[in-house]
Amino acid sequence: MNQPKIRVGILQNQNSITFRIFGDHILNTKIKLKGGQFSVVPNGKNIFLKEGEQIVFSDESLKFVPLRSNKNVEDAKFKFEVENVVIGIDFHWEKKERESFEGIFSIINTNGKLTLINEIEVERYLQSVISSEMNSDSPFEYLKAHSVVSRSWLLAQLEGRKNIQEMIQQFQINENEKIVWYDKTDHTNFDVCADDHCQRYQGLTRLKHNAALQAVKETSGIVLVYDDKICDTRYSKSCGGITEEFQNVWQDSYHPYLQSIRDAENQNEKLPETEEEFANFIKSNPDAYCNTRDENLLSKVLNDFDLITRDFYRWKIEIKQxxxxxxxxxxxxxxxxxxxxxxxxxxxxxxxxxKLKIIGTKREYTIGKELEIRRALSEKHLYSSAFVIEPVYKENNEIPCKFIFHGAGWGHGVGFCQIGGAVMASEGKNYEEILMHYFPGAVLKRIY
Incomplete structure (x- = not known):
């Protein structure tokens, strides 16, 4: 198998896009463009390419190919810089920033809205993902482990696209229950998007250190496999002490390598089963790899926008009636x-x-799965759906005045726990040991 290329959606549904080109690029195999500031706007089925207010080119789609590839990504001569790229879409820290990318980029017009796509080799893409998902100052064995996880997930999705037209599934069982799960949508015009919905990909923006690049190089072509199939590896920031199983978050398909485990050296302790046991677990502070207050380690592992979140292992919020x-x-x-x-x-x-049952004075309704619950209970996303709820009442009142949520973890909790993996690496575990902990039964295999 040769290393594949990947098409990444950087921006979607845009009325205009502003960008700067560095180095010579060939436009639609016809025109040699020098570096400069450009913008694009839709015009009917076409796209106008503008330099300042002057229209310099028009076609149904635009494809920019760099004249040469970059030898050094830290000092890339051929790149494009895009304004107002949204990162952390729908999360509590959502923001816009200027980002830089290398490789081929295309702009297409879909019903009067513009999409910007970056085409790049998988290994180059992964170098950016590792730096974008986590800080490239992270422990090196952790970066290697994440490289394998991200590569495995990506190649499993590319394989899955051959058989799945749309990976969002929705069930309305009856008028009193709605169970929805959201998976990685099979994008029509590109393979994966550039944000947390798929994997964070911020191009050259955070490639400032050699560690992430080296981690990807040392694991090049290596994936996790189970029964000779590439593992559909998943990951989140903090499992909260116990990882979750695939079928409890997405479609009802059991993956043996995505089973629930304690995020700790000792796997012999019984998992909670009753509501009382879950409450005790979530309200307590049990030992786990991802249970860390090591500010020095966290500052090396998390990027600046993730460091905004302080209480990721155990958290508490109050919502008034x-x-x-x-x-x-x-x-x-x-x-x-x-x-x-x-x-x-x-x-x-x-x-x-x-599944969460909402009981009101007018009606009752049950919702699921975990992401639907997190979205329903927060303006953005609740950190996780691992919570216990404490209604608070005023004297002589049967209706709660507020609800206190005691929660655990950050994200869906399936598969690789990013903070837990970083702690394991800081304690001397190598990348193979980290991966075998989070994906029991899987094996490593180099496929190209």
């Missing part, structure tokens, strides 16, 4: 009246709520 009923009506389109209770109907082995 009016805010909760307003939020649920906005997110679900249902007037519940006053919220009387929120009851976990089903949990995964990590404590993540898979």
């Amino acid at each position: 009016l805010a909760l009923k307003t939020l649920l009506e906005m997110k679900l389109g249902i007037d519940f009246g006053e919220i009387k209770n929120l009851i976990p109907v089903e949990r995964g082995k990590s404590g993540r709520v898979i």
Whole structure:
């Protein structure tokens, strides 16, 4: 197998895009463009390429090919710099920034909206992903482990595209229950997007150190396999002490290498099963690899926008009655009246709520799976659905005045725990040991 190329969606549904080109590029195999500041706008089925206010080219799609490739990504001579790229879409730290990319880039017009696509080799893409997902100052064995996880996930998705037309699944069982899960949508015009929905890819923007580049080089072509198939590896920031199983977050398909494990050296301790045991687990502070307050390590592992989040292992929030009923009506389109209770109907082995029953004075409704629950209970995303709920009442009142959420972890918790993996590496574990911990039964294989 030869190293494949990947098409990454950088921007979508844009009315205009502004960018700067560095170095000579060939446009649509016809025109040699010098570096400079450009913008594009749709015009019917065409796209106008503008330099200042002057239209310099027009076609149905635009493809920019650099005259040469870069020898050194840290001092790239041939690149393009894009304004207002949104990162952390729908998360609490969402923001826009200027980002730089190398390789081929294309702009297409879909019904009057513009999409910017970057075409690049998989290994070059992964060097950026590792630097974008986590800080490239992270422990080196951790960066190697993440390289294998990200490569495995990507190649598994490319293989899966051959058989799956649309990977978002939705179930409305009856008028009182809605179970939805969101997977990596099979994008129509490109393979993966550039944000957390798929994998963070910020091009050259954070490639400032050699560690991430070297980690990808040393693991080049290596993936995790199970039964001779590339593993559909998943990862999140912090599992909260116990990893979750695939089928409790996405479609009902059991993956043996994505089973629930304690994020600790000792795997003999029994996992919680009852609601009381889950409450004790979530409200306590059990030992786990991802249970760290090591500020020095976290500053090396997390990027600046992730460091905004301080309480990722255990957290607590309060939502007042009016805010909760307003939020649920906005997110679900249902007037519940006053919220009387929120009851976990089903949990995964990590404590993540898979089904949540909302009981109001006007009606009851059950929602799932975990991401739908997190979206419904927060303006952006709740850190995770591993929580226990404590209603608070005023004297002689049967309706809670507020709800306290005691929570664990950050993200869906399936597979690789990023903070846990970094701690393992800091304690001297090599990348193979880290991967075998989070993906039991899988093996490493070099496929190109």
